Amino acid sequence: MIRNSFSECGILLPGGPRQRYGRLGFALLFFTGFAALQAGYSYFLTDTVKVALVQLSTLDPSAGLINLFTPREQVLVKKQMLLSPYASMSVQKGCEGTEGLFLLFAAVAAFRTSWRQKILGWVAGLGLIALLNISRIVSLYYVLRFEKKAFGLLHGYLWPSCIVLAGALFFLWWTEQQEGTA
Amino acid sequence: MKCSGLQSPCVAILGSFLCVAAFFWLTGPFYGQLLLPLFRWELAAFFPDYREIHLDLGGQGTEIYFTLRSVLAAPCRVGLTLLPSGTVLTGSTLLGHALQHPVIILTMAATVWLCHRESAGRLVVCSLLFLLAVELLDVPLVLIGSIEALLFERFAPAEMSRSLLVYWMHFLNEGGRLALSLTGGMLAILLGIERRPCFDSADRIQG
Numbered sequence: 121m122i123r124n125s126f127s128e129c130g131i132l133l134p135g136g137p138r139q140r141y142g143r144l145g146f147a148l149l150f151f152t153g154f155a156a157l158q159a160g161y162s163y164f165l166t167d168t169v170k171v172a173l174v175q176l177s178t179l180d181p182s183a184g185l186i187n188l189f190t191p192r193e194q195v196l197v198k199k200q201m202l203l204s205p206y207a208s209m210s211v212q213k214g215c216e217g218t219e220g221l222f223l224l225f226a227a228v229a230a231f232r233t234s235w236r237q238k239i240l241g242w243v244a245g246l247g248l249i250a251l252l253n254i255s256r257i258v259s260l261y262y263v264l265r266f267e268k269k270a271f272g273l274l275h276g277y278l279w280p281s282c283i284v285l286a287g288a289l290f291f292l293w294w295t296e297q298q299e300g301t302a
Numbered sequence: 303m304k305c306s307g308l309q310s311p312c313v314a315i316l317g318s319f320l321c322v323a324a325f326f327w328l329t330g331p332f333y334g335q336l337l338l339p340l341f342r343w344e345l346a347a348f349f350p351d352y353r354e355i356h357l358d359l360g361g362q363g364t365e366i367y368f369t370l371r372s373v374l375a376a377p378c379r380v381g382l383t384l385l386p387s388g389t390v391l392t393g394s395t396l397l398g399h400a401l402q403h404p405v406i407i408l409t410m411a412a413t414v415w416l417c418h419r420e421s422a423g424r425l426v427v428c429s430l431l432f433l434l435a436v437e438l439l440d441v442p443l444v445l446i447g448s449i450e451a452l453l454f455e456r457f458a459p460a461e462m463s464r465s466l467l468v469y470w471m472h473f474l475n476e477g478g479r480l481a482l483s484l485t486g487g488m489l490a491i492l493l494g495i496e497r498r499p500c501f502d503s504a505d506r507i508q509g
Binding site: 143144146147148150151154155158162214218219220222223226271272273275276277278280281284285288289292 | 330397398405483484485
């Protein structure tokens with residue numbers, strides 16, 4: 121059985137004729153959904169809440185992981201920074217991974233399926249992006265510590281693209297499940 | 303021929319991503335240099351208030367930046383302050399941001415091309431056109447947005463929210479850049495191969 125959303129021509133662009141609003145509708149819904157999520161996040165959450173989110177979702181777990189794998193680093197979290205005797209990295213609000221999360225949430229929301237499946241997609245996507253974001257911060261710390269030259273491209277270019285790639289693969293896998301259960 | 307030589311679209315996506323990402327990792331500064339004349343044209347055509355005196359790529363520590371140095375072509379009021387013409391203003395944005403667009407759009411196009419080799423020409427043209435459009439919507443507007451953000455922050459913080467360019471800069475920096483690339487890539491694929499019979503046939507090929 122060949123399924124339209126993943127295995128064949130519909131790849132990277134779900135929403136064929138069987139879905140009433142089609143592929144253009146999916147693209148537009150995805151973009152407006154993302155813009156709405158981001159605007160809501162910026163408008164409704166105060167800076168204090170955002171800083172607390174960065175601390176809880178990113179800084180503390182990242183510092184814990186670095187110290188777990190390399191205790192000699194002695195990383196501390198202080199004023200939105202990962203500090204060690206060897207390197208210091210600022211982790212500001214915006215580094216908590218909401219970009220990737222909102223992209224995935226918007227894609228899942230734009231895909232026509234049941235609410236139950238959407239909620240499952242959102243929960244699984246949240247876990248995936250959180251894990252990826254912590255991996256990103258930990259890897260950036262080590263790159264800053266041992267290979268400073270690569271930091272710029274890794275931070276501004278490779279990691280954002282990797283998160284989109286992982287999100288896209290997850291989304292395609294998730295749509296495959298929807299086709300399988302349809 | 304569908305995905306010839308590839309067992310799974312996942313392999314096509316991963317393979318495309320690795321090739322495109324590695325290519326732009328190696329040629330990033332050169333790609334940035336290629337875009338500079340276009341950015342200069344856009345700044346001159348759409349932002350005559352800011353006369354560009356220097357737009358180039360430069361390194362600061364571990365990052366490579368697009369840096370814009372411009373002067374006000376005419377006196378400009380920001381809040382209660384009147385800035386005289388000739389005031390020098392500087393804005394910058396990461397080269398890495400400009401590289402995210404080709405990686406995403408060309409990875410999407412390459413993946414689809416691996417499944418639809420017969421439609422490569424049209425797909426390539428559409429992808430390049432959307433890539434260009436997305437780049438023009440990003441770097442020059444973010445450079446001017448960063449200059450306006452600095453001016454508002456310094457002279458009229460309360461008016462910051464009125465600037466569309468500042469809003470656009472924040473939107474792009476908080477994930478909008480990736481959403482823009484993905485949407486551009488989707489539209490390129492739509493225009494590139496939507497009308498080919500094979501593209502819609504998948505919906506009819508069921509078990």
